[in-house]
Amino acid sequence: MILVPNMKKIATAAVSAIMAVSMLCSSAFADQPYEGYSYDWWGDPVPSQTGYVVDRVVTGLDFGSGTRYNTDAQLKAISEQTGSEVTKNVEIGELKEPQDLFIDRETQSLYIVDSGNHRILVTDVTYSRAFTVMDYFYNPKTDKYETLKNPHGIFVRHVEDAANENESTMIYIADYDNSRVIGVYADGTVFQIFERPSAEFYDADVTFLPNKVVVDVAGNVYVNIKSITDGAVMFAPDGSFSNFFGANRVEQTAQAIANKFWRTILSREAAASFIQAVPMEFDNFDIDDEGFIYTVTGSKSATTDIFKKMNPAGENILINLGYSDYTYGDMASYYYKNQTYGSQITDVDVDEYGTIRLLDFANGRIFEYTNECDLLFIYGGKGNQKGLFTNVTAVEAYNSVVYVLDSRKNSITTFKRTEFGNIVHEAMGLYNLGKYEEASGPWQEVLIRDSNYWFAYIGLGNSELSQGNYEQAMKYFYRNSRAGYNRAFKQYRMQFIRDNFNIFMIIVLVIIVALVVLSKVRKRIKAKKAGGK
Secondary structure, three states: OOHHHHHHHHHHHHHHHHHHHHHHHHHHHHOOOOOOEEEOOOOOEEEOOOOEEEEEEEEHHHOOEEEEOOOHHHHHHHHHHHOOOOOOEEEOOOOOOOOEEEEEOOOOEEEEEEHHHOEEEEEEOOOOOOEEEEOOEEEOOOOEEEOOOOOOEEEEEEOOOOOOOHHHEEEEEEEHHHOEEEEEEOOOEEEEEEEOOOOOOOOOOOOOOEEEEEEOOOOOEEEEEOOOOOEEEEEOOOOOEEEEEEOOOOOOOHHHHHHHHHHHHOOHHHHOOOOOOOOOOOOEEEEOOOOOEEEEOOOOOOOOOOEEEEOOOOOEHHHHHOOOOOOOOOOOOEEEOOEEEOOOEEEEEEOOOOOEEEEEOOOOEEEEEOOOOOEEEEEEOEOOOOOOEOOEEEEEEEOOEEEEEEOOOOEEEEEEEOHHHHHHHHHHHHHHOOOHHHHHHHHHHHHHHOOOOHHHHHHHHHHHHHOOOHHHHHHHHOOOOHHHHHHHHHHHHHHHHHHOHHHHHHHHHHHHHHHHHHHHHHHHHHHHHHHHO
16 A cells, blocks of 8 residues: 555656647647658558658858959959959849759859849858859850850869869859750860751751759760750760760550550551650769669659660669659559649769759659668758748758758758668668678667668668678568568578488488389289299
8 A cells, every 4th residue: 555655756756747749749749840751561651760850941141252263364254244343242132943953972062043033153052162153154266255154054074184283173154045065164265066956867846955964974974855855965075966965765654565566567658647756855964983874754644764774885873773654753643633643853963972863843842862872861851941842843861961952942951860760871881881790789779769761671682682681581582572571582492402402312212212123012912922823
């Protein structure tokens, strides 16, 4: 009886502790306007811990003032050319419909394509470096200063065999309304302009409005034009047209299949009346450190080649790897008021570790994948709160920070990894380095924190498989990865045969001896019966 008051105190304290923890959890997630979720093996959405939370949101008004990179002598020449004074110091002011971001990992610089203000802004990835404004570019061929008109994309590369440090940095800008890609050095001197190819190669009736640009290690320039379906326009380093690169496949719709059938049985004249099926144009692309080009197609009606990884020959290697039929973005669309709502992938980023991020224009979400296209995290969403978007246009990542550009809010949102996200990436990093046993610990920690995180089961299965623990690997892969389970089962079967080979051979020999003995016995019995008769 004396223990009852103590028990009441303990119970009261326990309830208070639980309520406190609940309040802490609620307050911890109060600033997170989106719910973490993922998909299980069956493609059903399940609640999940989020791997990223909002760090900060910045607009042009947060940037203060900046300086033009031009020298005083250049500014004087620009003022004379324009007929108005162009000063060194510039108030950054509001961004206006920005269209692209680029992170130069070598210098840790962040480039912002401020499209509506016809300029490029440059700072560092933490916004701590003073802003540089690029809006006038000296063209030595014309001895004039070029300006941008609604630029849409940017790419920066570094070369080791340059004549000087200035020329080692080469900046390529997709100058949309000027119908060109302009290449400039770090000091803004124009070294090449990539313009519309001749009518021999490029349809004269089709516009040439460069949307995005990437460059490979050889200096070949790939330009994304949304009005063409032949793929990216590829230029040689000297500005000459090379080829079209990486066109999407034709959508296999019922109409396309029917047209193909009728063309096989009708005359050429009759077949010519059918509308020719053409592939969808892709919306955006990125290039990784190994030279693979990744493209995304954001059309609502597209079901083929939503996401591709292409080798230098323009072949989608995801087809051979079995990843081309994956669903990228949300697993399923939904139908509401005569409209089909689903993901529209508008941008792709591949970071220095091979992690892939796809930006969903329709829902304002970021989908993060491994280099083998396994889903890791989903974050972001549509709305006006911090961490939500209205019109996403670009995504970039550096280290563990993700940058998302919103052209309607005229803002850049940065996401930082949660502790849970760090554990997942730690496990992935260990596995990719071949440290399979060490990776098991972080994967176990992931499951303790979130039992719905199905990729942890795959990670543990891969770790056990790599260590030769095939039976345990099969348990982790079961209902989580059919391909992984098949690999583990195949190895388990081979190991079982090897481990029991001697027993199998003894059994086989015993059976053979038994058959031989039985055969001789039967012959003797037959012989005795024949002799008796």
